[in-house]
Amino acid sequence: MKASNLKNPFYHYGNKGAVWSNETHIAMSGTSGTLCSTPMLATNWARIWEHENVGCPDCLTKLLELEGYIIEVDIKLVEFDDNNRPFYRNNGKIMLSKRAYDYAVAN
Numbered sequence: 640m641k642a643s644n645l646k647n648p649f650y651h652y653g654n655k656g657a658v659w660s661n662e663t664h665i666a667m668s669g670t671s672g673t674l675c676s677t678p679m680l681a682t683n684w685a686r687i688w689e690h691e692n693v694g695c696p697d698c699l700t701k702l703l704e705l706e707g708y709i710i711e712v713d714i715k716l717v718e719f720d721d722n723n724r725p726f727y728r729n730n731g732k733i734m735l736s737k738r739a740y741d742y743a744v745a746n
Contacts, residue, residue: 640693640702642685649702651693653685663690665698674701 642651645665652673653663663685664673672678675697684690693699 640699642691642693645693651685651690652679652683653690654681655684657695658684658688658690660694661692662694663692664695665693665702674698674705 642663645651648668649665650668651663652666657663664675664677666673666679673695675695677695
């Protein structure tokens with residue numbers, strides 16, 4: 640898999656050994672380990688050296704299990720101006736599990 644195909648919140652990670660053996664991992668923002676539970680204790684040489692391939696078979700399997708599970712959602716706030724007319728402001732993005740997203744849409 641190409642690292643450029645990973646979408647937020649996923650990115651590739653690899654120490655020098657992982658890059659040299661072409662077994663870089665997939666990590667998720669906000670975590671301290673990769674999808675295969677390899678701790679990220681070293682510099683991310685996969686990013687620094689712009690290594691393009693993700694080769695860890697366990698990470699690739701786990702990513703397929705998570706596909707469609709994490710959804711990026713825009714946050715829009717409804718505010719009112721001085722004449723009490725509503726207007727919308729985009730206030731960023733959050734990540735939701737598919738279950739939480741489906742619940743929010745249904746209710």
